[in-house]
Amino acid sequence: xxxxxDLYRLAEMTWQEVEAAVDETQTILxxxxxxxxxxxxxxxxxxxxxxxxxxxxxxxxxxxxLAPPVWYGVSPHHTFxxxxxxxxxxxxxxYVRDICASAADWGVENVLLINGHYLVQDPELDVVVRELxxxxxxxxxxVPLISGFEDAATAVRDSDVxxxxxxxxxxxxxxxxxxxxxxxxxxxxDAPDDALPLTDYDAFGDNRVGWALSADRMxxxxxxxxxxxxxxxxxxxxxxxxxxxxxxxxxxxxxxDDLDAPTAAESGE
Ligand SMILES: [Zn+2]
Numbered sequence: 001x002x003x004x005x006d007l008y009r010l011a012e013m014t015w016q017e018v019e020a021a022v023d024e025t026q027t028i029l030x031x032x033x034x035x036x037x038x039x040x041x042x043x044x045x046x047x048x049x050x051x052x053x054x055x056x057x058x059x060x061x062x063x064x065x066l067a068p069p070v071w072y073g074v075s076p077h078h079t080f081x082x083x084x085x086x087x088x089x090x091x092x093x094x095y096v097r098d099i100c101a102s103a104a105d106w107g108v109e110n111v112l113l114i115n116g117h118y119l120v121q122d123p124e125l126d127v128v129v130r131e132l133x134x135x136x137x138x139x140x141x142x143v144p145l146i147s148g149f150e151d152a153a154t155a156v157r158d159s160d161v162x163x164x165x166x167x168x169x170x171x172x173x174x175x176x177x178x179x180x181x182x183x184x185x186x187x188x189x190d191a192p193d194d195a196l197p198l199t200d201y202d203a204f205g206d207n208r209v210g211w212a213l214s215a216d217r218m219x220x221x222x223x224x225x226x227x228x229x230x231x232x233x234x235x236x237x238x239x240x241x242x243x244x245x246x247x248x249x250x251x252x253x254x255x256x257d258d259l260d261a262p263t264a265a266e267s268g269e
Pocket of ligand 1: 047169
């Protein structure tokens with residue numbers, strides 16, 4: 001493969017191509033996900049496939065770099081089904097931070113953690129952003145996919161509850177990787193009606209206090225692994241959600257590319 005404008009996937013580039021690329025862009029996207037169960041109708045890689053495909057579209061538009069994704073995340077509540085991997089919070093946090101800090105060493109100033117694992121590993125990634133900012137002089141951002149597509153998802157949704165492997169994720173996958181979704185096997189699983197005040201089981205719900213689901217509780221709640229109704233997912237909904245998040249992340253990357261490089265003092269050099 002020769003050097004060209006559409007060369008942005010680091011895993012497919014030589015070091016010389018990367019060296020040339022960081023003269024043009026100081027921004028890298030790192031898709032961060034989890035390998036975990038997604039019900040009967042979708043594969044284990046959903047939380048990585050989604051952010052990687054979204055990041056690819058942003059890289060195509062902006063010319064920023066795209067790092068190989070982080071496939072393993074913090075998923076203790078999904079271990080009730082085989083195929084799920086989970087790593088300790090600290091392990092995950094240090095691993096993601098060290099990956100990004102490596103990129104700082106070869107000239108990358110801005111890093112966006114494109115997070116496909118809904119809500120659960122947000123605290124770890126927020127800490128990573130703080131460490132990269134304060135200790136490595138980077139401009140770092142945690143970009144949960146769910147925040148990027150919230151406007152479109154809210155506009156198109158039909159189900160009352162969409163929590164895991166349901167309307168939102170299934171719609172995104174129908175748009176991005178339809179061959180990996182088996183809608184014949186999709187089933188609605190109702191959320192429990194015993195939610196406590198300030199908590200519920202919807203991704204955009206009234207979750208105003210910190211709480212967590214254990215694997216045992218998930219096992220009680222869902223025989224299939226999904227929570228919510230994936231049968232109302234459509235490719236059209238997914239297309240709107242993808243456009244929404246790609247557009248927003250593209251704006252952020254373009255704004256970063258317009259900024260001046262941090263001073264030596266800011267970057268700690
Ligand atoms: Zn997921």
